[in-house]
Amino acid sequence: MIEVLNAGLQTTIQAGVRAGHRHFGVPGSGPADPLSMSLANRLVGADATQPAFELTLTGASFRFHSAVMVSVTGAEAGVSLNGAGVPMHATVPVTAGDELDVAPARHGCRSYLAVSGRLNVSEFLGSRSTYLPGGFGGHEGRALRAGDRIEVSDVRSVAEVETPRELRPLFNDNVLLQACPSSEFEFLNEDAQTILFDEGLKATQRSSRMGVELSGDRAVGCNAPEKQSSPVFPGSVQCPPEGKPFILLADAQTTGGYPHVLQVISNDRFQLGQIKPGARVRFIQRTPDEAADRLRARWEAYSDWLSSPVI
Amino acid sequence: MALTKDNISMIGDDLIRVAGLPRPELRTLARELRASGEWLEVVDGIEDSVVQFDPLRLRPDEAVRHLLSSKPVNEIGSDAELTEVCLEVKFGGENGPDFRAVCDELKLTEQELISAICDAELCVDIVGFTPGFAYISGLPEALTVPRLKEPRKRVPAGSFGIAAGKCGTYALEGPGGWPLIGRVVNRLFNPEREKPFLLSAGQKVRVLRRSDV
Known part of the structure; x- marks a missing residue:
């Protein structure tokens, strides 16, 4: 069993994407940074979609009531076991009574804690991922609180390994996102394109698993005609009338009426979960074909380490 | 009525938007595409639908070809779900x-x-x-x-x-x-x-x- 001592800003259980229900208004959820979560799970010998803890910005701390192997990946942060530093991106054995602390993120926004056993959390429509606005999945459909206890079953003994250095994503607070023009791209004025592609914008405090608001030095102007609600997805960049675009994340709503100007390419979507308030964000325009090339190149690099690709 | 190139546009490397069809045909098409089990998501907008595919399995041009080769939309009303x-x-x-x-x-x-x-x-x-x-x-x-x-x-x-x-x-x-x-x-x-x-x-x-x- 794992006891939450301090849940920090927001800690949820995430697992696989809740797939195939978007047409009923049910978002996919799952980790905001699926690459980091799959790397955490790899270190404890688990599939990419095994339920794990997603920590936000301030970190969190836990007490273990039984022996298990753990790993921490994602946002760069100090990790300590009973007060002594332990590495990220490595399998770490813990025993009953041990306390693990993940300090506030130095770079990036979300860390993942995986364990070599199955977290006993609830499934909803085929996924154990927490969707907070709907109150389903994970632990009682909500963010964890101090005092929560999560049962762990089927504990496996696994080899102690480390993520190969070249496969550890590095996060900093200057985020470059490759994106393709979307339905209303043509209505962005020239200055708006300068802001998005050259000057960059700053992530504001309006940031959650649903989306991240961006603010430039000037409003991002988009003169699209009024539009009817249209499907949106994680990675969609919408531009509301006040000129502050927002990027949708894992818990993105399924439809939206704001102009959809860019779509972050599938290769770069894991980075969305690591944009912290105050980070600089700039876009690079790509064609769908270039995007497909980049995705393939990356998964070739990971294919020896991860058993199945995660997007 | 069959789907043509004029009805579709790529969004990024894993989404295809379908538009420009009368709404009942759009809905029927979306249901048929869902029933085919070949697409990750098929989501209805008011006047469009967006289809998501696995970008590692299909490249954008392959996905577009695959979508265009889907069977023509049935006659409206033949779909049991429209009852x-x-x-x-x-x-x-x-x-x-x-x-x-x-x-x-x-x-x-x-x-x-x-x-x-x-x-x-x-x-x-x-x-x-x-x-x-x-x-x-x-x-x-x-x-x-x-x-x-x-x-x-x-x-x-x-x-x-x-x-x-x-x-x-x-x-x-x-x-x-x-x-x-x-x-x-x-x-x-x-x-x-x-x-x-x-x-x-x-x-x-x-x-x-x-x-x-």
Whole structure:
């Protein structure tokens, strides 16, 4: 069993994407940074979609009531076991009574804690991922609180390994996102394109698993005609009338009426979960074909380490 | 009517938008694409649909070719899912805490409001906003009331609301800003069913009054 001592800003259980229900208004959820979560799970010998803890910005701390192997990946942060530093991106054995602390993120926004056993959390429509606005999945459909206890079953003994250095994503607070023009791209004025592609914008405090608001030095102007609600997805960049675009994340709503100007390419979507308030964000325009090339190149690099690709 | 290149556009490297088809054909196409099991998601917008595919399995041009080769849309009406769903609604009281206020706002008696809703030929525009929330159009224009000034933090599953000239049904409990005039007796959400949500875009709907007794 794992006891939450301090849940920090927001800690949820995430697992696989809740797939195939978007047409009923049910978002996919799952980790905001699926690459980091799959790397955490790899270190404890688990599939990419095994339920794990997603920590936000301030970190969190836990007490273990039984022996298990753990790993921490994602946002760069100090990790300590009973007060002594332990590495990220490595399998770490813990025993009953041990306390693990993940300090506030130095770079990036979300860390993942995986364990070599199955977290006993609830499934909803085929996924154990927490969707907070709907109150389903994970632990009682909500963010964890101090005092929560999560049962762990089927504990496996696994080899102690480390993520190969070249496969550890590095996060900093200057985020470059490759994106393709979307339905209303043509209505962005020239200055708006300068802001998005050259000057960059700053992530504001309006940031959650649903989306991240961006603010430039000037409003991002988009003169699209009024539009009817249209499907949106994680990675969609919408531009509301006040000129502050927002990027949708894992818990993105399924439809939206704001102009959809860019779509972050599938290769770069894991980075969305690591944009912290105050980070600089700039876009690079790509064609769908270039995007497909980049995705393939990356998964070739990971294919020896991860058993199945995660997007 | 077959899908042509003019109807589709790529969004990024894993999404294809389909537009420019009459709405009933768009809905039928979306249902057929979902039923094919070949696409990760097929999501209805009001005037478009977006199809998501696995970008590692298909390159953008391959996905477009695959979509264009999907079989032509069936004749409208041949689809069983287009048959009308009858929603049994208990109006007023604790089932519809805003029923009285909505009648007053519209200057209708309770019976007149119920009859206006039950006589209307309704159709689900889209399911979204929150999981399982169905926007249902087809009410007479006169039945237009604003949303609540203060949204409720908790609306019970099955709640039947009316706002901005539409009806709305809450399949799951959650926050909501629509004036609530009743409760649907049918189970709008049942995770045990193959299709867990009762309503989907394009579905025709008729409301039947269910009395408490």
